[in-house]
Amino acid sequence: MDQRQALAAFGALSQETRLHIIRMLVVSGPDGMAAGSIAEKAEVSPSNVSFHLKELERSGLITQQRESRSIIYTANYEALGGLIRFLMEDCCGGNAEICAPAAAVAACCAPATKEELQ
């Protein structure tokens, strides 16, 4: 993740509807969600959700694939991880204290297995 991509990703996440969409897609996992379902749950018009999905895709944070009549959108976990990494690597330039709270979250997350999560 370079600065150009990070700027696009931060821009994508800085809008209420898009942040809402990303959070839904992260929760929905690899199955993703159809554009229509996203519009319904986020309570925005089809054309508006389409605008924001395009913006999110341009930033690399989500991907799309057609499935019959629907277009399924999925969170790009690699890009999200890369963004976190981009923020954290900066802080590693001499200032461990920024990373400490994030490391605590990571610690509660990374060791979890599928069994533990159920």
Next chain:
Amino acid sequence: MDQRQALAAFGALSQETRLHIIRMLVVSGPDGMAAGSIAEKAEVSPSNVSFHLKELERSGLITQQRESRSIIYTANYEALGGLIRFLMEDCCGGNAEICAPAAAVAACCAPATKEELQ
């Protein structure tokens, strides 16, 4: 960090000059930088840097304090950590794979002591 703060922070980071400023302030540590030095290093006009600094402060990512004629700006490490945490906590809702790359960065950062960094 709630959604409202996260939106403001993402918005603040989504602009080239501001991202540049944040990265400089993170590197400069607790000493911070005067507004004039920031303007000079970022190669923007005083009034423009002032506009962006105000925006960054509004988002909570930096703080200011006057020191003689200068106004010193400092990165708010807690807010930056909180933002990373906000991104990561979302992913912890069932999807450890997002956190994995970030956890790796955290691991290389968190155990570092002041002695090790010199």
Next chain:
DNA sequence: TCAACTATTCAAGGATTATTGAAATATGGA
């Protein structure tokens, strides 16, 4: 092929954000 379904694209307008240069404010020293 036709109709229904799902979603995107387009153009217009409104709203927000960024840049610029001039004027104003605050501080410290002669």
Next chain:
DNA sequence: TCCATATTTCAATAATCCTTGAATAGTTGA
């Protein structure tokens, strides 16, 4: 007090982004 320094504020303009509704495009089943 007066001047120089450091920075902010303001108003105007330019640029970007968001929303809306109508028109368009791909997909499926009758």
